[in-house]
Amino acid sequence: MANKLLDALSSVGHRMSSSMRLINYYWQRTKRNKLAVFGLAFIVFLVALAIVGPFFTADPTAVNFDEKEIPPIGFTTQQSMYDIASNTFTTKEVNGTWKHPLGTDSKGSDMMAMIVSGARVSLLVGLIATGIAIILGTIIGVLSAYMGGWVDNALMRFTDIVMTFPFFLLLVLVVFIFGPSLAFIVLAIGLTGWTGTARLLRSESLSIRTREFVTAAKALGATDGRVVFRHLIPNAISLIIIIATLSIPGVILAEAALSFIGLGDPTVPSWGVILESGQHTLDTAWWIAVEPGIMLFLTVLAFNFLGDGLRDAFDPKSNV
Amino acid sequence: MKNDIVLKVSDLKTYFFTRRGTVKAVNGVDFELERGECLCLVGESGCGKTVTALSILRLFDSPPGKIVDGQISFDSLDLAKCSSAEMRRIRGKDIAIVFQEAQSALNPVLTIGNQITEQIKLHLPLDHTRTVERAIMMLGDVGIPSPASVMSYYPHQLSGGMKQRVLIAMSLSCDPKILIADEPTTAVDVTIKAQILDIFRELKVKRQMSAIFITHDLAVVAEIGDRAVVMYGGKDVETAPVSEIISRPKHPYTQGLIDCLPDSSRSKNRLMSIPGTTPNPMDMPPGCAFHPRCPRAMKICRQQEPTKTSISDGHSVSCHLYT
Numbered sequence: 049m050a051n052k053l054l055d056a057l058s059s060v061g062h063r064m065s066s067s068m069r070l071i072n073y074y075w076q077r078t079k080r081n082k083l084a085v086f087g088l089a090f091i092v093f094l095v096a097l098a099i100v101g102p103f104f105t106a107d108p109t110a111v112n113f114d115e116k117e118i119p120p121i122g123f124t125t126q127q128s129m130y131d132i133a134s135n136t137f138t139t140k141e142v143n144g145t146w147k148h149p150l151g152t153d154s155k156g157s158d159m160m161a162m163i164v165s166g167a168r169v170s171l172l173v174g175l176i177a178t179g180i181a182i183i184l185g186t187i188i189g190v191l192s193a194y195m196g197g198w199v200d201n202a203l204m205r206f207t208d209i210v211m212t213f214p215f216f217l218l219l220v221l222v223v224f225i226f227g228p229s230l231a232f233i234v235l236a237i238g239l240t241g242w243t244g245t246a247r248l249l250r251s252e253s254l255s256i257r258t259r260e261f262v263t264a265a266k267a268l269g270a271t272d273g274r275v276v277f278r279h280l281i282p283n284a285i286s287l288i289i290i291i292a293t294l295s296i297p298g299v300i301l302a303e304a305a306l307s308f309i310g311l312g313d314p315t316v317p318s319w320g321v322i323l324e325s326g327q328h329t330l331d332t333a334w335w336i337a338v339e340p341g342i343m344l345f346l347t348v349l350a351f352n353f354l355g356d357g358l359r360d361a362f363d364p365k366s367n368v
Numbered sequence: 369m370k371n372d373i374v375l376k377v378s379d380l381k382t383y384f385f386t387r388r389g390t391v392k393a394v395n396g397v398d399f400e401l402e403r404g405e406c407l408c409l410v411g412e413s414g415c416g417k418t419v420t421a422l423s424i425l426r427l428f429d430s431p432p433g434k435i436v437d438g439q440i441s442f443d444s445l446d447l448a449k450c451s452s453a454e455m456r457r458i459r460g461k462d463i464a465i466v467f468q469e470a471q472s473a474l475n476p477v478l479t480i481g482n483q484i485t486e487q488i489k490l491h492l493p494l495d496h497t498r499t500v501e502r503a504i505m506m507l508g509d510v511g512i513p514s515p516a517s518v519m520s521y522y523p524h525q526l527s528g529g530m531k532q533r534v535l536i537a538m539s540l541s542c543d544p545k546i547l548i549a550d551e552p553t554t555a556v557d558v559t560i561k562a563q564i565l566d567i568f569r570e571l572k573v574k575r576q577m578s579a580i581f582i583t584h585d586l587a588v589v590a591e592i593g594d595r596a597v598v599m600y601g602g603k604d605v606e607t608a609p610v611s612e613i614i615s616r617p618k619h620p621y622t623q624g625l626i627d628c629l630p631d632s633s634r635s636k637n638r639l640m641s642i643p644g645t646t647p648n649p650m651d652m653p654p655g656c657a658f659h660p661r662c663p664r665a666m667k668i669c670r671q672q673e674p675t676k677t678s679i680s681d682g683h684s685v686s687c688h689l690y691t
Contacts, residue, residue: 197431259472260467260469260472260473261472261473261474261475261476263427263467263473264465264467264473264474264535265475265486266427266459267425267427267459267460267464267465267467267539268459268460268464268486268487268490268538268539269456269457269458269459269460269461269487269490269491270456270460270486270487270490271456274486274490278475278478278486279475279478282475282477282478283475283476283477285477
């Protein structure tokens with residue numbers, strides 16, 4: 049069994065190296081869609097930021113109440129302060145400084161550091177949860193199509209049930225039971241998010257299964273596992289890539305939404321958590337909520353643009 | 369002069385149980401395949417040729433398909449009944465098949481090399497270098513120029529004739545005892561057809577391999593066949609050596625098929641055709657399945673199925689005219 053798995057994995061690796069030509073071809077096609085290129089560029093920038101950014105920014109958890117609510121560079125705000133000595137409120141003008149280019153939050157933590165480490169969290173959440181969902185969805189969808197009969201029926205009805213289950217309620221329930229831990233939230237998103245993937249892959253596999261090379265593979269004596277891993281899934285790989293790209297932003301948004309209603313993990317500064325912490329100070333320090341909001345907006349947009357571009361590039365019928 | 373028999377199909381019945389009724393695609397077929405001979409299965413579309421071939425390897429979808437009766441004896445095994453694990457060992461190793469549509473029988477996302485070595489690795493105990501060497505040798509054997517570079521090609525980079533050769537090379541790569549070719553010359557043009565027939569003829573001489581050649585083309589049968597089995601409505605209606613089939617066809621259906629061939633000596637006449645169409649396999653006519661189209665049908669043909677009668681050595685026919 050383990051040997052078979054290794055064999056399958058090594059064959060995947062082998063194919064990866066031998067298909068640079070194909071990757072180049074799809075890149076040429078994707079390149080023609082300017083929005084997709086923008087999306088890809090932004091995602092690459094974001095990934096780089098998430099990986100190396102935290103080494104260059106200040107500690108995002110450092111608290112300094114003397115420097116709280118400093119606006120981003122180029123902005124000025126009025127801060128009213130209570131002075132104990134004279135027992136009066138004084139109003140002070142605060143300017144953005146280069147020390148905190150994106151300002152600070154209400155505890156005096158550096159916004160830039162928080163945004164950068166938030167990028168790391170949000171991307172990880174998106175990738176891991178999507179990874180879980182895609183793997184589950186692919187296995188269930190392909191198995192369903194390949195086995196047919198009662199297996200197909202059972203798996204698809206199970207998919208229907210998971211699909212109709214209110215997803216947000218489940219997340220609230222998970223947070224209620226296990227506490228607001230990011231790991232459980234990611235797991236919950238992954239374990240419920242596979243249904244669409246399963247359905248799409250089932251229909252795709254049903255059509256691949258009837259193609260003659262599948263019969264030909266069986267005629268050569270291939271086992272079921274071989275047919276699935278070498279013939280069915282590789283032929284559906286473009287669909288899988290598109291689904292993954294398009295579902296990452298959904299997952300990031302789901303985590304942000306959960307954090308926004310106060311069910312996020314307060315110990316990990318994801319963009320949603322920062323956004324939530326800024327909603328009480330929208331009138332005095334708008335940037336605390338707006339900055340992670342803009343990042344979420346751009347990230348979701350970038351993934352959607354890239355996903356659309358890839359879909360057009362992979363579709364042999366479209367002439368991009 | 370009875371050679372040893374490598375495959376014996378007796379009274380094979382493969383039915384498809386669909387929601388709209390039972391399709392009796394193969395309904396009692398008998399034939400024997402001798403070592404080193406090329407046996408042709410001939411007949412119109414829908415007469416059960418392909419299902420017969422798929423039944424030998426048990427490659428039809430099950431359900432709805434099922435071998436309801438009969439034996440397929442190979443190597444002291446009954447392929448109609450043996451386990452699916454045994455079946456997998458035989459597929460590709462002992463019995464290989466070449467499909468009609470080379471275009472769709474190759475996986476578009478794998479290189480030729482990947483696909484041809486896959487099977488060798490599966491069945492033969494060779495290391496990677498030897499496997500690749502063997503694959504290149506096989507490709508060269510079927511007349512592919514610079515086979516080493518073709519190994520890294522994807523199917524769409526090859527022409528139809530080349531793809532067909534790749535398929536033949538793949539099916540031959542483990543030295544099968546029996547090669548089944550399902551209309552390998554139908555989807556290619558005449559020059560490629562001639563070349564592919566040459567490959568088969570050469571194989572027959574070089575490897576002494578037994579082959580089942582499925583075709584609707586009597587010219588192909590005359591070219592490479594040793595014996596022919598004419599099928600109609602899921603049954604074998606006439607079996608004889610090819611020369612005998614061509615020169616002295618006995619069954620009215622075989623005679624009809626031969627008459628349909630264009631003949632340069634009577635070019636002024638219209639081309640002959642057999643009236644009517646193949647019967648609906650869900651609703652076979654009673655008695656002899658051919659009687660509604662038969663020019664020499666008698667009363668008994670409508671009531672009773674004809675049995676096999678031996679005309680001469682190796683020539684048998686199922687028709688009431690000869691009983």
